[in-house]
Amino acid sequence: MRVAIADDDPIVCSSLSTILEATGTADVAWTANTGTDAVTQYEMDAPDVLLVDVQMPGMDGLQASEAILDAHPNARILILTTFADESYIAKALEIGTKGYLIKQDVSSVIPAVQAVMAGQVVMGAEVLSKLRVSPQSTTSDESSSVDRVVSHDDAQAVQGSRNPDSSGPSERFAGLTERELDVLELVAEGLDNREIASRLFLSEGTVRNRISDILAKTNISNRTKLAVEWLAWH
Structure with a gap:
């Protein structure tokens, strides 16, 4: 598969590229360090999976993801960030990204990318805990439905949130x-x-x-x- 990476830290882009290519998981098509560049690059060369950080200069990762998904509804975008902010997670789900992972273990990226490529939605263990819904919630629409839902690191992620x-x-x-x-x-x-x-x-x-x-x-x-x-x- 072909993967692209959007992260404001060039070292992160380089490290992820090395991991994905050295393990034979994917070829890295391109990297971008701003949300605007990610949108532009995607229009020129759409990868199979796009890894996106949240906080980037100018247009942030969620804004960039939303712009890409508006133009390409079938885009496979996986959020990879250090922020387990509930509003970020909710926004990522709302706009239709294929997962949300916390940058705590780079080895988790490989199975996550493979799962997203297979049509699944991937959540990290910390994200699962943030997604617990209050019994007082009153919204009951299905506007954010997805085709596939899996927990990242399957049993580990699920057990970790129980x-x-x-x-x-x-x-x-x-x-x-x-x-x-x-x-x-x-x-x-x-x-x-x-x-x-x-x-x-x-x-x-x-x-x-x-x-x-x-x-x-x-x-x-x-x-x-x-x-x-x-x-x-x-």
């Missing part, structure tokens, strides 16, 4: 019907609506309505958070 002493999440899912739980399981496995419909012998419209009902009953704001909650607590 809190066995909390009864909130189990109460959150207690009101779901058996059929809704079937749908939820498949959402958490990363199936899209068409695949869920095929698996459960339902129409896509029915699946979409079931997911909307699940979001409303659980007071979770979107499909991504729904899957993350289930993975983290079930």
Whole structure:
């Protein structure tokens, strides 16, 4: 695959490039040190996956990602940053990026890039904990739905965010019907609506309505958070 990197630190760009190429994971198509340059470079040479830092001079990484996704809705963008800020994470999910990782272990980049290339959404363990939704949340739309949702470093990320002493999440899912739980399981496995419909012998419209009902009953704001909650607590 071909990967591009947008980070304001040239050393980070160089280090990531070395790791990706030395391991045979990907060829690095280009690097950029500002959000504006990332948008310009993407227009000239779209990579398979784009790694983007959040804080960059001028146009930041989230603004750049939004501009790219507006023009290229199928762009695979993975946020890679030192900031586990809830507003940044929420914005990244809202605009349709394919994941959010914290720069705490460069070795995590390889499986994350591979997962994003496979159509998955990747969350770091710290990000999973930030995504826990308050039971008082009242939004129940599915505007930020995604095709795939996985936890980064699978079991490690999920286990790292669990809190066995909390009864909130189990109460959150207690009101779901058996059929809704079937749908939820498949959402958490990363199936899209068409695949869920095929698996459960339902129409896509029915699946979409079931997911909307699940979001409303659980007071979770979107499909991504729904899957993350289930993975983290079930």
